[in-house]
Amino acid sequence: METTSGVEEGAGNAVSGVEIQLEHVTKRYPGTRQPAVEDVTMTIPAGKIVILVGPSGCGKTTTMRMINRLIEPTSGRITIGGEDALSLNPDRLRRKVGYAIQQAGLFPHFTVAQNIAVVPGLLGWDKKKVGNRVEEMMDLVGLDPKQFHDRYPRQLSGGQQQRVGVARALAADPPVLLMDEPFGAVDPITRGNLQDELLRLQSELHKTIVFVTHDFDEAVKLGDKIAVLGDQSKILQYDTPDAILANPADDTVAGFVGAGASLKQLTLLRVRDVELRTDAVTATYGESPEDLRQKLTEQRKTYALILDERKRPVRWAHVRDLRAATSLATVGRPLGDLVSLQSTLQDALEAMLVEGGGVPVTGQRGEYAGMIELDTVMATIQRLREEHAES
Numbered sequence: 001m002e003t004t005s006g007v008e009e010g011a012g013n014a015v016s017g018v019e020i021q022l023e024h025v026t027k028r029y030p031g032t033r034q035p036a037v038e039d040v041t042m043t044i045p046a047g048k049i050v051i052l053v054g055p056s057g058c059g060k061t062t063t064m065r066m067i068n069r070l071i072e073p074t075s076g077r078i079t080i081g082g083e084d085a086l087s088l089n090p091d092r093l094r095r096k097v098g099y100a101i102q103q104a105g106l107f108p109h110f111t112v113a114q115n116i117a118v119v120p121g122l123l124g125w126d127k128k129k130v131g132n133r134v135e136e137m138m139d140l141v142g143l144d145p146k147q148f149h150d151r152y153p154r155q156l157s158g159g160q161q162q163r164v165g166v167a168r169a170l171a172a173d174p175p176v177l178l179m180d181e182p183f184g185a186v187d188p189i190t191r192g193n194l195q196d197e198l199l200r201l202q203s204e205l206h207k208t209i210v211f212v213t214h215d216f217d218e219a220v221k222l223g224d225k226i227a228v229l230g231d232q233s234k235i236l237q238y239d240t241p242d243a244i245l246a247n248p249a250d251d252t253v254a255g256f257v258g259a260g261a262s263l264k265q266l267t268l269l270r271v272r273d274v275e276l277r278t279d280a281v282t283a284t285y286g287e288s289p290e291d292l293r294q295k296l297t298e299q300r301k302t303y304a305l306i307l308d309e310r311k312r313p314v315r316w317a318h319v320r321d322l323r324a325a326t327s328l329a330t331v332g333r334p335l336g337d338l339v340s341l342q343s344t345l346q347d348a349l350e351a352m353l354v355e356g357g358g359v360p361v362t363g364q365r366g367e368y369a370g371m372i373e374l375d376t377v378m379a380t381i382q383r384l385r386e387e388h389a390e391s
């Protein structure tokens, strides 16, 4: 991938982002009594997505815009990759920090290509390099250059405009990307797709991304870390999503996290992360129904899980069904639901509600790997709470 400055090589899995530090940063707008942002100190780690989340007017946008100096801090210090942001010249700052905002903020009289080319143009790249970069960026965000290159923003859907906004922010390959409610103005499905795409992009690019939202679910989905802000950008809690969900720092954070924190936490964990029960009685198609009936009786169990020739779970057989059965391939009832090791614990919980109890888990090739039980999910939530309470 092309880079614009020697220090920020962004190939492969290398972290191309740089650390950002805010030290005692305050912003007092002229003519206001209270500062909009007061004495904020935080470190945003290189190559991570950090979400600023908090109620309307708490100072999220002001905090973010001080990083690229769209707003000048009244006092304090900001460094980007160790360089003092306040003494960087505008070109250097543009190279270092990309910026994407709600409703994309595209120039209406510029085509898609011209919009993406703005910062490279300001930085004086030659025409050919700019042209190549524009095409590369359009590919990156999933817009076919043949179709979209010469369109104007009004000829695009909201989601497409946001993609152009992201492409424009990334065009000069900055190590830092600031995103201010970039997906705030699109419908929930498009928003989910754009979030997925951002995560995919980030898994390739490893930028340092500072992302403002007031949607806590968006914060949980996207953030490596979340800063929950109160008035004047006071940091109420700054931690990983699972730590905040498990153990909100105070009632304000808990209120913001909202109802169902434990349920949200289940979307962060996968079935492979928890212990499965392997004591269920199983039998494969070829085995005799009578042998299975005896096994169940000996073990005082009522149900057996029937597996096909490739060890994939297919049916449940009750001990009563086995007496008259001629083959395990047709006995009992088909499985209602199952989950894989990759499924989230939330998927598993949903499947348990459908099944009315434990659910079979399958491995890579669909083979039976064990059972996940409601007790395990409950114990996991409890364990996470305790772990985070201790730390």
Ligand SMILES: Nc1ncnc2c1ncn2[C@@H]1O[C@H](COP(=O)(O)OP(=O)(O)OP(=O)(O)O)[C@@H](O)[C@H]1O
Binding pocket: 029, 030, 032, 036, 054, 055, 056, 057, 058, 059, 060, 061, 062, 063, 214
């Ligand atoms: N140019 C300005 N002059 C005076 N006050 C301002 C100015 N810009 C913002 N403010 C005030 O500073 C505070 C923080 O505003 P900011 O836009 O940073 O909040 P926010 O958390 O991003 O809000 P939202 O989520 O509603 O966008 C608000 O009380 C706002 O009214």
